[in-house]
Amino acid sequence: MRMVDLIEKKRDGHVLTTEEINFIVDGFTNGSIPDYQMSALSMAIFFKGMTEQERADLTMAMVNSGDTIDLADIEGIKVDKHSTGGVGDTTTLVLGPLVAAVDVPVAKMSGRGLGHTGGTIDKLEAIEGFHVEIDNQEFIDLVNKNKIAVIGQSGNLTPADKKLYALRDVTATVDSIPLIASSIMSKKIAAGADAIVLDVKTGAGAFMKSFDDAKELAGAMVRIGNNVGRNTMAVISDMSQPLGYAIGNALEVQEAIDTLQGKGPKDLEELCLVLGSQMVFLAGKAESLEDAREKLIEVMNNGKALEKFKVFLEAQGGDGSIVHDPSKLPQAKYVIEVEAKEDGYVSEIVADEIGTAAMILGAGRATKESEIDLAVGLMLRKKVGDKVAKGESLVTMYTNTEDVEKVKEIIYANMKISKEEVAEPVLVHGVIT
Ligand code: URA
Ligand code: CA
Numbered sequence: 001m002r003m004v005d006l007i008e009k010k011r012d013g014h015v016l017t018t019e020e021i022n023f024i025v026d027g028f029t030n031g032s033i034p035d036y037q038m039s040a041l042s043m044a045i046f047f048k049g050m051t052e053q054e055r056a057d058l059t060m061a062m063v064n065s066g067d068t069i070d071l072a073d074i075e076g077i078k079v080d081k082h083s084t085g086g087v088g089d090t091t092t093l094v095l096g097p098l099v100a101a102v103d104v105p106v107a108k109m110s111g112r113g114l115g116h117t118g119g120t121i122d123k124l125e126a127i128e129g130f131h132v133e134i135d136n137q138e139f140i141d142l143v144n145k146n147k148i149a150v151i152g153q154s155g156n157l158t159p160a161d162k163k164l165y166a167l168r169d170v171t172a173t174v175d176s177i178p179l180i181a182s183s184i185m186s187k188k189i190a191a192g193a194d195a196i197v198l199d200v201k202t203g204a205g206a207f208m209k210s211f212d213d214a215k216e217l218a219g220a221m222v223r224i225g226n227n228v229g230r231n232t233m234a235v236i237s238d239m240s241q242p243l244g245y246a247i248g249n250a251l252e253v254q255e256a257i258d259t260l261q262g263k264g265p266k267d268l269e270e271l272c273l274v275l276g277s278q279m280v281f282l283a284g285k286a287e288s289l290e291d292a293r294e295k296l297i298e299v300m301n302n303g304k305a306l307e308k309f310k311v312f313l314e315a316q317g318g319d320g321s322i323v324h325d326p327s328k329l330p331q332a333k334y335v336i337e338v339e340a341k342e343d344g345y346v347s348e349i350v351a352d353e354i355g356t357a358a359m360i361l362g363a364g365r366a367t368k369e370s371e372i373d374l375a376v377g378l379m380l381r382k383k384v385g386d387k388v389a390k391g392e393s394l395v396t397m398y399t400n401t402e403d404v405e406k407v408k409e410i411i412y413a414n415m416k417i418s419k420e421e422v423a424e425p426v427l428v429h430g431v432i433t
Contacts (some may be wrong), residue, residue, distance in 0.1 A: 025061035065160035088247035116355030130318030203240030205351020248377015385424035
């Protein structure tokens with residue numbers, strides 16, 4: 001087989017076979033196929049697309065390019081959730097304990113990463129003593145015992161995807177639905193998921209800005225999952241404004257604690273119930289999505305979800321008492337209000353810009369080397385559609401510096417107020433089951 005012939009085949013709109021896709025991914029991973037040929041193929045895929053079978057083959061070839069996590073020793077159906085990324089997205093912190101409280105095993109591998117706030121592990125490290133440096137056996141034992149544990153990313157997972165994503169980034173081939181869908185799905189499958197729930201965000205703060213693109217990506221991923229034997233469902237959710245109120249690490253832990261008791265922001269709670277219902281249903285712990293939702297509401301109301309969070313934290317060295325006394329979380333030195341300059345209705349909160357404001361305060365990493373300040377961040381006091389009076393707080397800044405003029409400016413520029421009434425945005429734009 002010659003790579004040049006396969007590039008030509010795809011360029012002319014023909015379908016690659018399973019053997020051909022395996023040859024390409026193996027060769028690219030081991031270096032026998034150079035970047036320039038892989039770039040040409042990616043561009044051909046960008047223009048000609050891929051069939052369902054090609055997408056499934058590409059996904060599994062990338063899964064098999066490196067290590068895979070074996071969760072077979074964990075009882076039950078392991079359901080993983082993936083979000084395409086947003087601003088102040090506290091769902092992972094809530095969903096873990098929430099679904100574990102109805103006996104769905106949550107074996108979560110998580111990272112730190114760059115962004116407006118830290119990753120899930122950074123957020124959890126806001127809790128004194130909590131650590132993810134556990135070995136595989138301990139991880140498996142903890143999930144069997146408590147139904148939930150989190151471990152840091154380890155192993156050489158999907159090296160083909162890593163290399164291809166970097167190449168696509170510099171060859172204008174990121175925005176290809178078949179390539180994005182197989183990239184995301186390969187990582188979830190390599191991490192050991194039996195079933196997958198996807199939260200595809202749409203709106204200004206999202207990777208997929210338009211609803212049509214988000215829907216197409218969600219559908220593509222659901223079909224890949226189902227075609228390779230992993231039951232998959234998706235939710236298309238709004239990221240035109242940040243989710244919930246908190247954007248920051250300790251602040252989001254606090255928000256998760258509230259939400260686990262049904263006292264959190266309504267949008268965050270609703271999204272957790274929609275995603276959580278899919279997780280519980282796919283894990284075989286409910287008869288229907290409606291039944292799953294009822295079970296989740298029950299554990300929010302009877303304290304079991306919060307108790308599960310405490311047990312999980314303590315099992316990994318954390319101070320579980322924070323669930324009843326969040327004042328033990330890291331506290332910022334200064335609390336500064338950003339007050340509305342006029343009366344009206346909040347008409348827009350540009351999610352990614354507000355996320356950047358939180359990052360400048362120190363809540364997230366701009367580069368891999370940046371240090372995170374777990375205590376700082378923003379609390380939105382108003383969301384789109386809310387009425388606001390001049391002088392009322394729009395946002396509270398939690399900061400360790402008084403030099404916040406620049407952050408204030410970003411907030412004013414990206415939290416727009418109109419004289420006319422504004423409708424609350426729709427949160428769940430669609431579900432694919
Ligand atoms: N996120 C991924 O993991 N892969 C892509 O290709 C795009 C976004
Ligand atoms: Ca939030």
